[in-house]
Amino acid sequence: MKPLALLLALVFFVLGALYGLGTINFMTKSGTEHAHHVSHLVICWVLALLCLIWYRFQSAPTR
Amino acid sequence: MTDIQALILALLQGVSELFPVSSLGHTILVPALLHWTNIDRANPTFLAFVVVLHLGTAVALIVYYRARWWAIVRALVASVVRGRLSDDRDERIGWLLVVGTIPVGVLGVLFEEPVRALFGSPAPAALFLAANGLVMFAGEALRRRQLANPARADRPIEHLSFAQSVLVGFAQSFALLPGISRSGASMVAGLLCDLDHEDAAEFSFLLATPVIFAAALLETRYLMAPGAHVVLLQALLGGVVAAVAAYVSVAFLMRYFKSNDLRPFGWYCLIVGVCCYILSKRGLLS
Numbered sequence: 001m002k003p004l005a006l007l008l009a010l011v012f013f014v015l016g017a018l019y020g021l022g023t024i025n026f027m028t029k030s031g032t033e034h035a036h037h038v039s040h041l042v043i044c045w046v047l048a049l050l051c052l053i054w055y056r057f058q059s060a061p062t063r
Numbered sequence: 064m065t066d067i068q069a070l071i072l073a074l075l076q077g078v079s080e081l082f083p084v085s086s087l088g089h090t091i092l093v094p095a096l097l098h099w100t101n102i103d104r105a106n107p108t109f110l111a112f113v114v115v116l117h118l119g120t121a122v123a124l125i126v127y128y129r130a131r132w133w134a135i136v137r138a139l140v141a142s143v144v145r146g147r148l149s150d151d152r153d154e155r156i157g158w159l160l161v162v163g164t165i166p167v168g169v170l171g172v173l174f175e176e177p178v179r180a181l182f183g184s185p186a187p188a189a190l191f192l193a194a195n196g197l198v199m200f201a202g203e204a205l206r207r208r209q210l211a212n213p214a215r216a217d218r219p220i221e222h223l224s225f226a227q228s229v230l231v232g233f234a235q236s237f238a239l240l241p242g243i244s245r246s247g248a249s250m251v252a253g254l255l256c257d258l259d260h261e262d263a264a265e266f267s268f269l270l271a272t273p274v275i276f277a278a279a280l281l282e283t284r285y286l287m288a289p290g291a292h293v294v295l296l297q298a299l300l301g302g303v304v305a306a307v308a309a310y311v312s313v314a315f316l317m318r319y320f321k322s323n324d325l326r327p328f329g330w331y332c333l334i335v336g337v338c339c340y341i342l343s344k345r346g347l348l349s
Contacts, residue, residue: 027173039281043172050161053143060146 002058009051016044064102064109066297068094073301076116077123077308080275081268081316083247083328085195088188091241092339095185095348104183107288114286115298117279119306124272127313131269135160155221156269162225163232163270170236171278178239186343191242193336198243199329202251206324209257217259220266227256235270242336245271250325260320268313 018024019040028037064072075093079086090113094102103109125132131153138154139161148154182188209215223231234252238245246267253263285291286298342348 038284039172042277042281043168046168047165050165056143056146057148 002055005051005055005058009048009055012044012048012051016041016048019044064112064294064297066300068099068102069112069294069297069301070304072112073116073119073304074308076113076301077120077305078312080117080120080305081124081246081271081309081312083195083199083244083250083325084332085188085192085238085242085244085247087238088192088195088242088244091183091188092185092192092335092348096339096342107285108290108294110282111285111288111291112294112298112301114279114282115302116305117275117282119302119304120309121272121276121279123306123309124268124275124313127310128269128272132272135269152221159220159223159225159228159266160269160273163228163235164273166229166233167236167238167274168277170233171239171274175239179241182241185348186340188241189336189339189343191240191336192332193242193340195243195247196329196332196334196336198251199247199325199332202254203324203326203329206254209255215257217262218257220258220262223256223258223266231256231266232270235267235274244328244332245274247325247328247332260324261317264316264320268316 015024019028019037022037028040071093072090075089076086079089091104134153135157138151139157142148142151142154142158148158182191231249231252235245235249237243237248246264249267249270250260250263253266254260258266339348
């Protein structure tokens with residue numbers, strides 16, 4: 001599961017960056033792109049962070 | 064927007080955000096009932112006002128549960144540093160809240176705008192409010208059936224599974240529909256996961272706090288909108304009123320759910336929803 005956690009973290013990070021740059025507009029409302037892209041960027045990066053925490057839980061040495 | 068309107072909306076937000084009666088539904092239906100045609104819900108200055116009301120509500124929840132949140136955040140940080148999950152109660156609840164917040168976070172960002180564009184008028188809000196009442200009746204009926212089964216027993220919040228937490232979080236996302244209550248939907252889901260009313264309410268309020276707070280923070284851009292300073296005083300006053308109302312509401316509800324259930328709120332939603340729907344069909348809501 002460790003590679004999956006890292007892969008998902010990377011995917012969400014890149015997805016967030018693409019939303020932030022305005023490269024993708026999937027499920028955003030046209031006309032107010034900037035604000036909506038910020039929301040999408042934040043949620044993607046939060047998910048990326050959670051995937052990294054998931055990775056951390058699998059990587060730490062056991063007792 | 065007049066000062067009186069601002070105060071009424073602030074009070075309404077603070078109370079109805081936490082009572083299982085849908086704040087969004089009420090902020091659509093009450094102005095329509097009172098024919099407040101001067102309020103433009105899409106106006107950036109009104110949105111700035113709403114942002115402050117939400118911040119006030121979130122702050123009230125954080126203050127009410129300050130000791131719990133402090134313990135949860137410390138336990139979460141400690142578990143990340145350690146790299147292992149432990150049996151600590153606060154840590155377990157913290158991760159349940161994190162996992163339960165994901166569905167509403169993702170669905171909220173993706174679907175909030177289209178859902179509000181589709182259903183953000185009085186008639187659908189009234190129908191969903193009535194449906195919210197029926198959901199609470201159904202939840203209570205299923206809960207009574209569970210209690211009749213001697214093999215099942217109530218469990219504390221920390222004994223929820225992560226899948227059940229996702230289920231409660233997913234139920235919370237139905238509150239994107241105007242008229243469906245965030246706390247009502249998540250409480251019903253909590254009851255069906257064998258929480259008692261008090262724990263279901265507490266988990267619902269804890270789960271709602273980061274969502275309300277994050278949603279308000281993401282909308283703070285409206286505070287910088289041209290003309291937003293015009294409503295600054297109203298917004299600040301409204302934020303304080305919403306915070307006080309929310310604090311009193313959560314304190315009341317936590318006492319109420321020690322020995323009572325959701326049915327009175329179900330009746331309220333059903334009756335008000337049906338009445339408002341009839342009024343909207345007769346053109347009496349503006």
